[in-house]
Amino acid sequence: MPAKHDINKVGSESSDFPILCETCLGPNPYVRMTKREFGQECKICNRPFTVFRWNPGEGGRFKKTEICTTCAKIKGVCQTCLLDLEYGLPVQVRDAALGRKNQAPSSDINKQYYIQNLEAQMEESGDGQAYDSQVANAAGREMLKNLARTDPHYKRNRPHICSFFLKGDCKRGAECPFRHETPKEGETSKQNISDRYYGTNDPVAKNILKKVAESKGLKAPEDKTITNLLLLGLPTCTEADVRTALNDAVPSIKPNQIRSISIVAANNVAFLNFTDRQSAERAAEGLSAQDGVEVNGKKAKVVWGRARPNKPKAAGTAAPAVSA
Known part of the structure; x- marks a missing residue:
């Protein structure tokens, strides 16, 4: 077994209940969950963790936790959709508004060391929190409040698109539990969990920030x-x-x-x-x-800035470069 894999397997996490946003949890107050100890590796820290699986509501798809509770606490996000728990917005939008720095290392060895230190700090503090949501940037917080959804967006819990329907071979008709519609192609259809978690190259966040800048x-x-x-x-x-x-x-x-x-x-x-x-x-x-x-x-x-207007070309000279 490779040494890298051994390092990633150092430590594991066990939890009694997941950290979820209201949308992912669903409207049913009596939702039932299955719990599987060390069911899979966390998509961020690669450590085995407790996986929860549930159905958020009638007609929705089954959902499960994708990252461990420690990684969720570090960023203050939902374990399933990886959106900020306070505003329901992508991490990249929140961090851009509040001027937050991404301090998490990228290498596997340093990542394990970083997470172990944060876990020790959370145990010492006793509150079990690693993410500090109190920021003095009033303008950024006001923008986030304006962008935040006030109600849960349960549309995110819809079933996946039927692959047989896309091939023109679905014979279940109205009884098919999956959606019969053509997916929309574009940047937002290609998202990466790691990018969403660290707030880098997130196409959804980029569109939100672009609209804010234009406004x-x-x-x-x-x-x-x-x-x-x-x-x-x-x-x-x-x-x-x-x-x-x-x-x-x-x-x-x-x-x-x-x-x-x-x-x-x-x-x-x-x-x-x-x-x-x-x-x-x-x-x-x-x-x-x-x-x-x-x-x-x-x-x-x-x-x-603005581009400098091109000056008339003089004999034997080239046009100046356009810059501001």
């Missing part, structure tokens, strides 16, 4: 060559101050993804030049979720 006047320009943002209304500050503020507000943006920062002190403006368009869009979405960025105690407004 606040930060719609990405059609010109794909524009890769810069402007900070307006800055206080007296240095490039280091701006970089620190950006790192705190949008931790997903790495320092090497910012090509340069140009501060115009006379106009209280800073130009953020990114290495590529994707990084600029991600920064715009994160900053729009927080209504700007706070630099040295003052909130600065964020807008997209």
Whole structure:
């Protein structure tokens, strides 16, 4: 057996009841669950854990827990749908609004060490909680409250689509327990549990953040060559101050993804030049979720840069590059 597999098998988890959101649990107050000790590996930490399986309601599909309770407590999410328990939103949206950093390691060995330390901290504290939901970012919390669903979205519990129907070979008709409809293709149809949990490259979250940015006047320009943002209304500050503020507000943006920062002190403006368009869009979405960025105690407004108009070509010279 490979050494990597042995490391992942270190430790296991046993629990008496799952951590679920109201939608996944279903409307039935007398729901029955089956419990299987060490039924499968957690999709995040790869440790065996207690798997619960139940039917959330009449006409729905059977659901089960996908991650262990420890991983759910670390991120404050449902064990089945991996959505935030307080707002019912993807982790990427919540973390972008609150400016949270993903501190979990990616390697298997460090992941086990990280989880074991958090479990020890939870045992010492006695409250069994690892996720801190109290954040001072009032603007981000207000945005999350506006986006959150007030009622359970039981549509998520519908049966899966019938594979025989897609092949044109389902003979059960109205008695078929699965849905007879054509699936919608697109980015949102291809989701990954690990990406959803860590809040990276989640297509559902990306669509939500994109709509938030557009509603606040930060719609990405059609010109794909524009890769810069402007900070307006800055206080007296240095490039280091701006970089620190950006790192705190949008931790997903790495320092090497910012090509340069140009501060115009006379106009209280800073130009953020990114290495590529994707990084600029991600920064715009994160900053729009927080209504700007706070630099040295003052909130600065964020807008997209503009392309410089092409100057008339002089004889024997090439056209200047389009940038802002």
